[in-house]
Structure formats: C-alpha cells, structure tokens
Amino acid sequence: MHRPPHVLRRNGSVIRLVLSRRHGALLSWALGIVLGLHGGLAASSVSAASSPPKPALTATARQAAAFYKSGEYDRVLQLLQSVAPGQEPDREMIRYALLSQVKLGKPEEAFKLYLRLIPAGQPDDPALLRDVARSFILSRVRDSQEHVRIAAYTALAEIGDKDTLPLLEDGLLDSSALVRARSAEAIGRSGMAGHSSALKRTLRDEAPGVRIAAINALSDAKVSGITEQLTEIARIDEGPESIFALAGLYKLGRTDVLIDISNAATLPDPEVRMAAIGILGRLRRPGSLSILSQAVYDPHPAVRAFAAGALGEYGSPEGVAPLTHSLGDDNPRVRSVALTSLGRLALPETRSVIQPLLRDPDEQVRVSAIEAMLRLGDATAVLNAADLARHPDPSVRGGTAQALAVATAPKALTVLESLLKDQQPLPRLMAARALGKSPLSTVISPLKLGLQDSDAAIRIASAGSLLQALARTGKSGSSR
Known part of the structure; x- marks a missing residue:
C-alpha cells in the first residue's frame, strides 16, 4: 500500500516542470529505458567507510571521539562551537564534527x-x-518534494550501490510512480535484484511503468520464480507490458518467444511496436537486423526514432545504411536519434554523413551531431558545443552539456564548468550529470562546486556524479 502523496511546494523550478511532464508520460519513460533515450535519514543508512584515523589526539579531540563513538553527535558539534574565536580547532575535532553532520x-x-x-x-x-x-x-530520499526524491533515486540508480538495498526497497512504496520505477531500476543496477522479495512484489504495482521496470530488473538478473507471472502478463496484456514480459521470458531461457517479439514489431499499436523494436535492438539477435532496418520507414515518427535508437543499440556496421536514411527524416527527433546511434557505432567512414548536420536547422539535431562527432574523436566539435552552450534556450544548453559527457578533449571541461554556473537550473543539472559520465580526469573540483548549488536536485546530481568519479579514480591519495 502506497504512502499518501506528500504536499509539494511549488516555486516554479524548471526541474520540477521537466519532471512533472515526465510524470505524465511514465510509460514512455519506461519504454525509453530500453534504448537509453532519456537520455533526514536514519544514521544506520550512512556509510561508515571513513572511520576516523587514530593519531595522538588532543584532550578535546579525544572528548569529541568519545562523543562520536557513543552516538552523541550533537555534543561533538557543541565542542566545535565552544572553540574560542580566533582559535583554530584541532583537525581531528573538525573531522569528527564533519562525520557527525x-x-x-x-x-x-x-x-x-x-x-x-x-x-x-x-x-x-x-x-x-x-x-x-x-x-x-x-x-533526501524522503524529501517532501517529489522532484527531489526523483533526483535522489536517479542518483542511486546511476551509482548502483549494493549497500542501499533497504533504502531502495523503501522507494518501491513511494507515492510517486516515477520514484518507484527509479527504485526498481536502481535495485537492478545494484546487482541485488535476486535478493529483493519487495522487487518481485512490484510486478503487481498499479503503474505499468513500474511493473516494466521490475520486469527488466528481475529478468536481467535471471531471477527464478517469476516465469509464471511473466507468462500470465504476456498472455493477458495487450500493450507494451506484454512485450517486456516476453523479453523477460527470453532472458530466462524461453528462446521460442523471440518470434512473438519479432511479430509485435508490425502490430497496429505504435507503443507495442516501439517496445518490440527496442527490445530487439537490445537482444542483438542476428535475424532482427532486417526488422530494425525496415522500421525506420514506419509511418509513426516515434516508432522511427525508436528504430534508429535500436540500430545503435544493436551495434552492427550494417545499420549504417538505414541510419543514413534516417538522417534525412522530416522529423527532427528521428534525425537526432539517428545521429546518436551513428556516433555509438564509432565508424570513421560515417563522419561525412554526420558533419553536415552540424548545420541542421534544429538545435537539438545539431547537439546530437556534436555528440556523434565527439564519439568519433573529433575535438573540433567542442567549438560547436561552446557556441550552443550560449544558446538562449535552456533545453539546448542542457542538451549540449549532455553531449559533452563523451568528450575527451580537455577544453570540454571549460564548457561544462560554465554550464554548471548557468543561471537556469536545467543546464546546471545536465552539466552535473555529464561530469559524472565524463572520461576526463579533472572533474572532482567542478563537482565540489556543484555541491554548493542553490537547488537541491543539482546538489544531489553533483553528489552522484562525484561518487562515480571517485569510483573511477580508485585512488587513496589526491582526487583533484
């Protein structure tokens, strides 16, 4: 039984607007997961990884240590506050005060x-x-504002931390369907789907998008005991959920259902076709390439976009021809996704068909062309990104930040740092997330600035990216 909805404070936040629009399209978000197109807590939940060292301590620091070890965190802080003005506190006292906070x-x-x-x-x-x-x-996972909770569970999904399983299972009971879906996704990414009975119960959630997220997480982990439920869903459901159930059965060894998934790519419902096409791209079966290639001619633009994305997921050089066709599509979304997929293929010979779209009349298409060129190793695309980073539309600036996540040129960091200081929250949010995915080795300092942002969601995104960056460095010394 879900908790009653929280009362939300409305202050005109752009992030809240974006998330509320996504809340109205939860099923589309769940379908998008297949292709990656979207592109106060109890003390026991806090990591104890940084146990204080034990050098020779001053008397005050020893007192702080005693209070900390006995769980009297407020008294540790009182000790710090009692230091006389002008006198620098002992470093170990500051450390214990930090850990107490x-x-x-x-x-x-x-x-x-x-x-x-x-x-x-x-x-x-x-x-x-x-x-x-x-x-x-x-x-922030129990924050009263939905968009903040979504940001927190999104960050947890991205870092895939096994230690947070109880917290993620708690998120499966949230009043927000988006939070519940993010929680299911996070459990899957943490590798703990097989240890979560709560996730299995989520197969009966009232929201289709949440059930789909649970199906994906459980079947990716090859969790036993769900075959009967998936078979029943595939039998009675007439929408996209049935296709995800079939995909789950395939992952669990029922290879015979591949023909049903393939046939669904031509059914009348465009959402069913999108689900089938997306899944075929991810499964990468040899016989599916022709289906995906044909789908770029679908009458529905959303299906054509999914087909372009699925060809990138499939990852075959044979997808270049249909993707090149999609670059001439009338719909800018289709052109944009096709560019992203061509970039993912990372074939130098595609440069000649990608480069002209740096001048496409649609800004988002130009953003995708920048990303594709960056994936091909063209550092000059950073100059194009720097230009779009000054565009008056915040969504274009945010998309530019997302594109720069794949850049290896050091100059990309300068552009991301400027977007992290943008006047609008959306570009700052996307810049913070991009820094977490960036292969550059100097992202720690700008992310520390992100922790001081005025917007809670951006602080959360910066923290999640910081954890990803620290995990990549794996160093015990300097992380600057």
Whole structure:
C-alpha cells in the first residue's frame, strides 16, 4: 500500500516542470529505458567507510571521539562551537564534527567542514568526500518534494550501490510512480535484484511503468520464480507490458518467444511496436537486423526514432545504411536519434554523413551531431558545443552539456564548468550529470562546486556524479 502523496511546494523550478511532464508520460519513460533515450535519514543508512584515523589526539579531540563513538553527535558539534574565536580547532575535532553532520543527515554542513579540513589546492580525502557525497543523496530520499526524491533515486540508480538495498526497497512504496520505477531500476543496477522479495512484489504495482521496470530488473538478473507471472502478463496484456514480459521470458531461457517479439514489431499499436523494436535492438539477435532496418520507414515518427535508437543499440556496421536514411527524416527527433546511434557505432567512414548536420536547422539535431562527432574523436566539435552552450534556450544548453559527457578533449571541461554556473537550473543539472559520465580526469573540483548549488536536485546530481568519479579514480591519495 502506497504512502499518501506528500504536499509539494511549488516555486516554479524548471526541474520540477521537466519532471512533472515526465510524470505524465511514465510509460514512455519506461519504454525509453530500453534504448537509453532519456537520455533526514536514519544514521544506520550512512556509510561508515571513513572511520576516523587514530593519531595522538588532543584532550578535546579525544572528548569529541568519545562523543562520536557513543552516538552523541550533537555534543561533538557543541565542542566545535565552544572553540574560542580566533582559535583554530584541532583537525581531528573538525573531522569528527564533519562525520557527525553526516550521521545527522546534514550534508551541506558536513561539506562546509570538509572545505575547512581540506582547503582548496590540497589533495582530497576520497573516503571522507565519498561519505559526504553519499549523505547528499541519502538524506533526501524522503524529501517532501517529489522532484527531489526523483533526483535522489536517479542518483542511486546511476551509482548502483549494493549497500542501499533497504533504502531502495523503501522507494518501491513511494507515492510517486516515477520514484518507484527509479527504485526498481536502481535495485537492478545494484546487482541485488535476486535478493529483493519487495522487487518481485512490484510486478503487481498499479503503474505499468513500474511493473516494466521490475520486469527488466528481475529478468536481467535471471531471477527464478517469476516465469509464471511473466507468462500470465504476456498472455493477458495487450500493450507494451506484454512485450517486456516476453523479453523477460527470453532472458530466462524461453528462446521460442523471440518470434512473438519479432511479430509485435508490425502490430497496429505504435507503443507495442516501439517496445518490440527496442527490445530487439537490445537482444542483438542476428535475424532482427532486417526488422530494425525496415522500421525506420514506419509511418509513426516515434516508432522511427525508436528504430534508429535500436540500430545503435544493436551495434552492427550494417545499420549504417538505414541510419543514413534516417538522417534525412522530416522529423527532427528521428534525425537526432539517428545521429546518436551513428556516433555509438564509432565508424570513421560515417563522419561525412554526420558533419553536415552540424548545420541542421534544429538545435537539438545539431547537439546530437556534436555528440556523434565527439564519439568519433573529433575535438573540433567542442567549438560547436561552446557556441550552443550560449544558446538562449535552456533545453539546448542542457542538451549540449549532455553531449559533452563523451568528450575527451580537455577544453570540454571549460564548457561544462560554465554550464554548471548557468543561471537556469536545467543546464546546471545536465552539466552535473555529464561530469559524472565524463572520461576526463579533472572533474572532482567542478563537482565540489556543484555541491554548493542553490537547488537541491543539482546538489544531489553533483553528489552522484562525484561518487562515480571517485569510483573511477580508485585512488587513496589526491582526487583533484
């Protein structure tokens, strides 16, 4: 039984507007997962990874340590506040105070102490920074504002942390269908789907998008005991959910259902066709390429876009011809997705068909052309990105940030840093997320700035990206 809805404060946030629109299209979001087109907490939930070291402590620091170990976090903070003005507190006292703020679910205050402990220009403490970043996310999973909870569970899905399973299962009971779907996705990415009985119960959720997310997570993990439920869904459902159930059965060994999925790619319902095409792209079966290639001629533009995306997911050079055809589609969304797929194929010979679309009349198509050129290793596309990063439309600037996530040229970081300081929240949000996916090695410092953003959702996104960056570095020393 779901919790009653929370009362939401409405302050005109662009992020809230974007998320509310997505809330009205949960099923489309669930279909998009197949292709990647979208493209205060209890102390026990906080990581203890950064246990304080044990050098020789001053008397005050020993007292702080004693309070911390006994769970008297407020008293640790009182000790710090009792330091006389003009006197610098002991570093270990600051560390214990920081960890106390983390335990109390106050990441903003913890980060202020981190900056006192690790001034600018000094090597970061990865373990300590990791705990602070986790706190930014975990402290917001029960926020009264839906868009903040969505941001928190989105971050959890991206980092795939096994330690958060109880929290993710709690999210399956949220009043928001988007939060529940994100929770199901996060459980799947954490590798814990096989250990979650709550996720199995989500197969009976009232929202189709949530049930689809659960089907994907459970079948990807090859969880036993769901075959009967999936068979029943495939038998009685007439919409996209039945196709996802068939895909789940295929992953569990029922290879005979592939023909049913293939046949669904030509059924009258466009949403069913999209689901089937997306799944065929992901399954990458040899006989499916012809179906995907034919689907770029579908009368429905959304289906053609899914076909273009599925060809990129399929990953065969034989997809170049139908994707090149899609570059001439009247619908800008189709052209945009086709460009993204050509970039994913990473074939140098496609440069000649991608480059002209850097001058496409549609800005979002130009953004996708930039991403495709960057995937081909063309660093000059960063100049095109820098131009679009000054576009008056915040959605174009946000899309530009997303495209720069694949850039390897150091100059891309300068553009992302400028977008992280944008006046509108959407470009800042997309820049924060892009930095988490960026292959560049110098993203820690800008993400630390993102932790100080005025918007809670952007602080959460920055924290999630920071955790991804720290996981990539895997260093015990400097993370700058």
